[in-house]
Amino acid sequence: MNALRVTGGRVLRPDGRVTESDVTIDRDAGTIAAVGDETVSGERADDADADLPSTADETLDADGGLVIPGLVNAHTHVAMTLLRGYADDKPLDPWLREDIWPAEAELTPNDIEAGAELGVLEMIRSGTTAFADMYFAMDRVADVVDRAGVRARLGHGVVTVGKDDADARADVEESLAVAKELDGAADGRIRTAFMPHSLTTVGEAFLREGVAEAREADIPIHLHANETTDEVDPIVDERGERPIAYAEELGALGADDFFAHGVHLDGSEIDRLADAGTAVVHCPASNMKLASGMAPVQRLRDAGVTVALGTDGAASNNDLDVFDEMRDAAMLGKLAADDASAVPAAAVVEMATAGGADALGLPGGRIEPGAAADLAVVDLDAPHLTPVHDPVSHLAYAARGSDVRHTVCDGEVLMRDREVLTLDADAVRERAAAAANDLVDRVGE
Ligand SMILES: N[C@@H](CCSC[C@H]1O[C@@H](n2cnc3c(=O)[nH]cnc32)[C@H](O)[C@@H]1O)C(=O)O
Ligand SMILES: [Zn+2]
Structure with missing residues (x-):
């Protein structure tokens, strides 16, 4: 040996x-x-x-x-390190539409590689060995994961709102293609998922098509769910059902699937998640910073739902340190439950380790x-x-x-x-800082 x-x-x-x-x-x-x-x-x-x-x-x-x-960061957008501190102090919807999406429109594959290197460097330095990433130019993120030596579940994020039919369909197809192509890369350290951004930013027809094809190919599904009331209310108004019931009806509530946030969940949705074996990735810092709300973490755990921890992107956190997430999850979990004995230390450590590995279906933890x-x-x-x-x-x-x-x-x-040992820390920092400065100049033009 x-x-x-x-x-x-x-x-x-x-x-x-x-x-x-x-x-x-x-x-x-x-x-x-x-x-x-x-x-x-x-x-x-x-x-x-x-x-x-x-x-x-x-x-x-x-x-x-x-x-x-090794700690597990079960939901992030790793290349968003380039946007760390770029736009703060706004709620989710205007933050995405006014600041983040316009900047992301200027991102090149080279920028994404530079941002991913920076994020993975930060994660290795804070004891994280596995993460889930929803972004684009995922072949570049995969290359970084391969070189850096960590594990990841990767997927191309799909958004169809504001796109014509052809562009929307192409985005769905790309997510499925990326999931098929990258699965098993980096000597098996990379696994993949189909990643519609959320149940409100992807249209119903595209969700139905994509989820059916993912199921057929045995590809897990990862999306943002019940993050804000703005994301829940339109589904309830238009469909007369809660988002998790809608996800179930779409076929997107499987035992290998994992949903980010799960802030605004009612009792029936918690039961559905528990019955289906779908995991929830709690992102306390992002939820506090965007004032999205307090996830019912103790209730989820009591119901038997697998709960993991995620930093979300560095623009809504603003770091990728899972130790901070453990502390935030314990603190916020107590406030949410109005009970100082809720979400104790051992629970958040479990969520950041075994819970994360189980949610992502990756070894470790x-x-x-x-x-x-x-x-x-x-x-x-x-x-x-x-x-x-x-x-x-x-x-x-x-x-x-x-x-x-x-x-x-x-x-x-x-x-x-x-x-x-696997990344040159100084070079990574210099490259990312230069890429971020160029990006902001292009967005300002
Ligand atoms: N292909 C898509 C990209 C989606 S990637 C995933 C997206 O999630 C965004 N994001 C980051 N944090 C959050 C969050 O907390 N909630 C919802 N979306 C987020 C992120 O900025 C990125 O645009 C497109 O054409 O726009
Ligand atoms: Zn996110």
Whole structure:
């Protein structure tokens, strides 16, 4: 075995326990071979036939640190890093129409690659190893995912409002084609989805056609759902049914599907999501910044819905740090439930790890023998993390992305001692800043 060993740290296990264990990774397989003396076959490592090397080919020092599953950012538009701080302090609809969509109309594939590099760099530096991305020029995003070494579920976002029939149909076809072409790329680290932007920005006929074809080809569906009341009311007025009932009727409520936001959901919609096994990606920072509302996270979890966390794009957050999302989700979840015991620390950590992996249908999210070797080591010796009464509490409430020391995905070290090995951080930053400045100049002309 070509072994990578993460030594001397405390490990967050899937059941929430924290143990002092070394983690042994099979680099060729990209999986965890052992946690402490627990191996894939259930044998103890000190048994003669437990096939673990006594020395590792590479080690990562986790002394004084907490080894956690790589975090999952289950909804973003990664290249929107170029629009970070470009338009703030507006509600969703005017923000998109007056600021974001006009700027996006000027984006070139080269810009999207530059923005995606910047976003993926930021994610690796904050311990995120997997993300879901809805955007365009997705071949460029896929290339970045491949080079950077992370995992992703990617899709081309479809908008048909304001387009003629031919353009709208072409957008749907492109999303389906991208989902078919990119699936399995980057040695299987890339999976795909059909991604209509939302149930109000894509017309009914296009939704019906696209969803049917996606189902036929076994492609999951990802869209923005029930984000604002402006998105719910027109569906109720025109159709006499709630958006999630409409999604179900379209055939878009499947066990592999995952919807972003789910802010304005009623009890019947929560039940439908739970029955269908469709996951919800909660984006608390975006929901607060655009004043979209408070998602019923505790109620969703009580109903058995898989809940993941997403940053949404950097223009509505304004960073891609999933640690911030954990803290925001816990805080906002309590306010929404009017109950300080709602959405506790362990729940948001689960949402950012196993919940995210399950929502996206990607490996990872759990540190256990046989699981994908996607993990991060968080330093616990900073002043703001002292003392350590409860490491899970720190993950949710006190730690930041900048506390991450190492990041590993698919058995490969992506960041060692805060140095990202797969991307040239200075070059990425310079390229993205230049692309963003040029973009804003073009939009202003
Ligand atoms: N092919 C489409 C692009 C859709 S990509 C997904 C879109 O979602 C937008 N977006 C970002 N954040 C949000 C959000 O919170 N709600 C809804 N849309 C968002 C983002 O700016 C991007 O335009 C077109 O022709 O316009
Ligand atoms: Zn979004």
